[in-house]
Amino acid sequence: MIYNFLNMDGYGLYVFSxxxxxxxxxxxxxxxxxxxxxxxxxKFKAKFGSLTSDKVLAAKSQKIxxxxxxxxxxxxx
Amino acid sequence: MKFFNxxxxxxxxxxxxxxxxxxFLLILSIGLFEALVLSPEDYLQGDAVxxxxxxxxxxxxxxxxxxxxxxxxxxxxxxxNKNFILIAKxxxxxxxxxxxxxxxxxxxxxxxxxxxxxAWDARITSMLILALFYLxxxxxxxxxxxxxxxxxxxSLIAIFGSINVPIVxxxxxxxxxxxxxxxVNLISETTIHSSMLIPLCIMxxxxxxxxxxxxxxxxxxxxxKIKNKGLDRL
Numbered sequence: 001m002i003y004n005f006l007n008m009d010g011y012g013l014y015v016f017s018x019x020x021x022x023x024x025x026x027x028x029x030x031x032x033x034x035x036x037x038x039x040x041x042x043k044f045k046a047k048f049g050s051l052t053s054d055k056v057l058a059a060k061s062q063k064i065x066x067x068x069x070x071x072x073x074x075x076x077x
Numbered sequence: 078m079k080f081f082n083x084x085x086x087x088x089x090x091x092x093x094x095x096x097x098x099x100x101f102l103l104i105l106s107i108g109l110f111e112a113l114v115l116s117p118e119d120y121l122q123g124d125a126v127x128x129x130x131x132x133x134x135x136x137x138x139x140x141x142x143x144x145x146x147x148x149x150x151x152x153x154x155x156x157x158n159k160n161f162i163l164i165a166k167x168x169x170x171x172x173x174x175x176x177x178x179x180x181x182x183x184x185x186x187x188x189x190x191x192x193x194x195x196a197w198d199a200r201i202t203s204m205l206i207l208a209l210f211y212l213x214x215x216x217x218x219x220x221x222x223x224x225x226x227x228x229x230x231x232s233l234i235a236i237f238g239s240i241n242v243p244i245v246x247x248x249x250x251x252x253x254x255x256x257x258x259x260x261v262n263l264i265s266e267t268t269i270h271s272s273m274l275i276p277l278c279i280m281x282x283x284x285x286x287x288x289x290x291x292x293x294x295x296x297x298x299x300x301x302k303i304k305n306k307g308l309d310r311l
Binding site: 005008009010011012014015017018019021022025029030033034036037040041043044047050 | 079109113114118124125127128131132135167170171177178181182185186188191287290291294295297298301302304305
């Protein structure tokens with residue numbers, strides 16, 4: 001039964017290679033974009049940590065910075 | 078333009094990514110089961126028809142995303158809102174990947190049905206041209222340093238490239254091609270049976286969710302890049 005499913009009357013190689021190519025492409029794109037995001041988040045946190053106290057206050061007052069710093073769960077995706 | 082408030086979008090996208098990923102995996106699993114197990118084989122093509130469940134949604138997505146990028150690029154020229162270009166830039170990578178998937182799976186599908194991996198057929202050639210426009214669009218962001226220049230170049234590539242979109246869509250009607258005409262139509266009668274149409278719709282939904290996930294991740298990356306530059310100026 002498994003052989004029949006994988007063989008698909010001789011078309012199995014074509015069908016499964018199409019599906020595998022699709023999902024390898026998906027995984028590749030996902031990993032590239034995720035690594036870019038983590039890299040930028042790390043850069044942001046490092047830059048934020050190196051700021052002097054008055055600059056930290058100025059940066060923290062910007063709401064968008066708060067969102068980035070608060071998104072600690074993001075890298076777990 | 079409150080709808081395009083970056084703070085709100087960033088906050089929403091951080092929260093929604095995990096949910097979208099779960100929904101994507103769930104719908105993809107259902108779609109795969111429908112496509113590979115439940116859906117019937119074609120009376121003529123046999124099981125090779127199952128390639129349709131990745132090929133067709135990928136082709137739809139690549140065309141839809143490029144049209145959306147072109148639309149946003151026109152809006153950039155009209156409203157001068159740079160958020161539109163940021164959205165366009167963030168959605169382009171998934172569109173390009175869908176285009177490559179459509180070309181490669183189409184080629185794999187061509188071998189058992191037409192007896193060839195590739196033919197310089199109107200539909201296939203116009204899809205290849207679309208991939209080149211995607212490539213030019215993505216490369217332009219990497220090549221050009223000047224911000225205003227890159228905005229103009231990418232917008233022009235998208236607008237000029239959108240001329241190719243109706244050519245891709247209607248190539249099977251305008252020319253005699255190896256590629257079959259559309260089986261799923263919004264305005265005229267759909268010629269595909271519901272047992273095949275349902276898995277096709279489920280797989281399309283999964284592809285839409287994947288595109289949304291990639292878009293949100295890329296959009297967040299772009300916003301954080303902007304904030305990093307902002308911190309340098311503090």
